[in-house]
Amino acid sequence: DRSKDFMLNTLKGKVLLAIATLAVFNIVVGLIVFVGVSFLSSNELIPIAATVASSAATTLMFGWWMSVAFLRPIDRLTLLAKGLERSPGMSLPKTTGSYETDELLQTISRTSHQLVNFIDLMDDVTAGKTDAAVNPLEHSDRISSSFQKLVAKVTDSIDAKNDLDSLQFAVKQVSSEVA
Secondary structure (H helix, E strand, C coil), rough: CCCCHHHHCCCHHHHHHHHHHHHHHHHHHHHHHHHHHHHHCCHHHHHHHHHHHHHCCCCCCCHHHHHHHHHHHHHHHHHHHHHHHHCCCCCCCCCCCCCHHHHHHHHHHHHHHHHHHHHHHHHHHCCCCCHHHCCCCCCHHHHHHHHHHHHHHHHHHHHHHHHHHHHHHHHHHHHHCCC
């Protein structure tokens, strides 16, 4: 179980760490560039311009790298959701790489399990096994419970219709024997 208390297990923690790292990295690179260019040039503006340019380049490269790293868990979650759309019964990994997306993964996993239960119940009913759909499930969810109630009502209605037909037939038989 991944703890959200550990800074690197959350997207927020990763962003904060990235910002702090970027700030330190920009300071170090800026100082190195400023000192290095100051020794090479007598013009005062050239070291400042080189420092600003190196800071901008560093920020762009670091931002690109971090955006790829931050979006990786979201991309994995998106791919998993698309896979579940095609095959609700597929197995899911336990983690995506961050606490926030792992919570979404758990929710998607529970929903997938509910859909699989529902599909199995529908398959049983279409195969004529209405008793399987009426029996309580071990790990029932709202969708399955509602479907079971629907099947029970429909089954009761069909049974009532059969009983009515039997009674009407019996009344006709009795009527024809009396006449």
